[in-house]
Amino acid sequence: MLCCITSKVDKREHILEIAEGLFAEYGYEGASTRMLAKEAGVNVAMISYYFGSKEKLFEALVEKRTSFAREQIASLSREEQDPWQKLNAVIDLNVDRILSDQQFYRILYREVSLQQRSQLGANLVAILMKNVKGLIALIQAGIKAKAFRPVDPELTVATLIGTIFHTTMTTALAHLLLNGNPDGSSVTDEKFAQRLKDHLKDLLQAHLRPI
DSSP states (O other): OHHHHHHHHHHHHHHHHHHHHHHHHHHHHHSOHHHHHHHHTSOHHHHHHHHSSHHHHHHHHHHHHHHHHHHHHHHHHHSOOOHHHHHHHHHHHHHHHHHHTHHHHHHHHHHHHOSTTHHHHHHHHHHHHHHHHHHHHHHHHHHHTTSSOSOOHHHHHHHHHHHHHHHHHSHHHHHHHHHSSTTOSOSSSHHHHHHHHHHHHHHHHHHHSOO
16 A cells, blocks of 8 residues: 555656646646646546646646745744844745746746636635745744834735845846846856845845834
8 A cells, every 4th residue: 555655656746847847848838738748658647637637737836846945934933043044044045946946936927927827826826825924924923022123024025025036037127137238147146146145135134123
């Protein structure tokens, strides 16, 4: 029985791994269920068995990709650390996570923004909100401990996430804004990642530090 369960888990993980590569290469629309099945070496019925549909497969992939960050945020919340240390760790985590797989998050960002697949978008937002709520709780805890001044936690998190996504999802605009050239140096390299982390930490320190 254990062998059977392990085999099912491995097959499901294999399909998710293949799907991630295809979604990154062809986008959500371009990666058909038939293509996914062929590349994974399974039939379409097996994808239906494990996930039900391409939409549910994509949702499962997003859940898998975001669960690690969610667990990290939850772990930080439980630790007896200074709220500022927790905040800096969260900034590093989010910048590294998004910059390490920009293409995947660009597809996710697009699907969340689209209206023609409203149910998929709503389901993806529900998954992402699990992470957002963890960030909000971290800010609220800092306010309660009087390490942060009483700001709007939701808009503070929106500022953090919005800055990261704006500079990584709108690549040409980011190049022009940050480098003065739409074809300038990469906004995904280590130098830029550190620049973004430093900026966000300075920004939130100025915003959150008690007066």
